[in-house]
Amino acid sequence: MSAETAAATPVFSVPAGMQWSALSGRTIRAAMREGDLVFGFVAPMIFFLCFYVPLRAAMEAAGTDYAQYLLPVIVVQGMFFTSMSAGDRAARDTFSGMGTRMRSMPVRPWVPMAARMSANLVRAFAALAGAAVIGTVFGFRFHGAAATFAFVALALGFALALVIGADALGVATGKPEIGASALLAPQLLLVMMSTGFVPAEGFPGWIQPFVQNQPVSKMAAALRDLADGRFTSTLGVGVAWTVGLIVAFTAASVSVERRRP
Numbered sequence: 712m713s714a715e716t717a718a719a720t721p722v723f724s725v726p727a728g729m730q731w732s733a734l735s736g737r738t739i740r741a742a743m744r745e746g747d748l749v750f751g752f753v754a755p756m757i758f759f760l761c762f763y764v765p766l767r768a769a770m771e772a773a774g775t776d777y778a779q780y781l782l783p784v785i786v787v788q789g790m791f792f793t794s795m796s797a798g799d800r801a802a803r804d805t806f807s808g809m810g811t812r813m814r815s816m817p818v819r820p821w822v823p824m825a826a827r828m829s830a831n832l833v834r835a836f837a838a839l840a841g842a843a844v845i846g847t848v849f850g851f852r853f854h855g856a857a858a859t860f861a862f863v864a865l866a867l868g869f870a871l872a873l874v875i876g877a878d879a880l881g882v883a884t885g886k887p888e889i890g891a892s893a894l895l896a897p898q899l900l901l902v903m904m905s906t907g908f909v910p911a912e913g914f915p916g917w918i919q920p921f922v923q924n925q926p927v928s929k930m931a932a933a934l935r936d937l938a939d940g941r942f943t944s945t946l947g948v949g950v951a952w953t954v955g956l957i958v959a960f961t962a963a964s965v966s967v968e969r970r971r972p
Contacts, residue, residue, distance in 0.1 A: 734826030738800065739833055747796055751834045755789045755842035762908055763849060770909070782846040783934035784907020786866050787927055789838030791898035794873035797831045798894055801881030824964070827878055828871065835870035839863065854940030861946065862937040868953045869930055876960035883967045907931040926952045 742748045763781055770777040804827075843851075853859040877894055884893075904918065905927040911919045922928060933949030936942070 735829040738830035748837050751837040752841035755785050755838055756845040759785045759845045778846055778850040782851045784931040786842045787930050788902050789842055790870035790873055793835040793838055793870050794877035795894045797874040798877030798881040801878040802885055805882050805885035831874040835867055839866055853938055858937045858940045862934055865949055872953050872956035875964055879964035879967045901927040
């Protein structure tokens with residue numbers, strides 16, 4: 712090895728696990744100071760009430776336990792809001808030069824993103840916990856330990872897919888206001904035009920194919936079946952959407968990182 716090559720090779724004196732732990736802790740502490748974790752916990756409660764109160768009577772008149780029906784899409788919506796937070800934080804780190812400083816230090820290239828993902832999953836878990844609390848108050852129940860574990864795993868897996876994509880967008884733009892605007896419209900469209908709040912029959916016929924087959928509807932159906940203790944084909948569809956999005960967004964994230972100066 713030449714002297715020039717040796718000088719260009721970074722020396723990692725701190726174990727990767729310690730680097731990841733330190734950067735994860737930094738992001739989580741910042742989220743606590745800024746109230747993001749609190750908002751992540753409370754927001755699903757607010758949205759649950761906003762839809763449960765006006766729609767419960769009509770849905771239960773049709774024989775639907777609306778708390779049981781509604782909660783899965785509130786969880787999915789919480790994962791979308793987690794991704795918006797992830798994109799905002801990644802954009803702010805890029806704008807402030809944090810990413811550039813990390814690349815100039817003996818930190819393994821994958822550690823900063825892994826730390827952001829860990830912190831984002833903590834935020835996603837807070838959203839999941841908030842949804843579970845408000846749902847339980849109004850009668851939502853899990854049925855079966857294995858199905859409950861699968862419910863949590865699928866929800867967090869979907870959150871991971873979304874935050875990888877949002878993180879890549881935040882890093883690419885470096886502008887929080889652009890990232891937030893770009894993420895808000897798709898999540899509103901997908902959540903509102905889904906079977907999460909009402910069955911597909913409640914929509915005009917011309918839009919029902921989209922409503923039935925878009926990812927939020929598929930995820931809500933899978934989570935709904937798991938909450939009822941049932942492992943059905945909807946779980947396979949939900950897993951397929953989650954894995955597909957993780958692969959696609961990871962490829963996008965790698966491309967973004969390679970193009971960074």
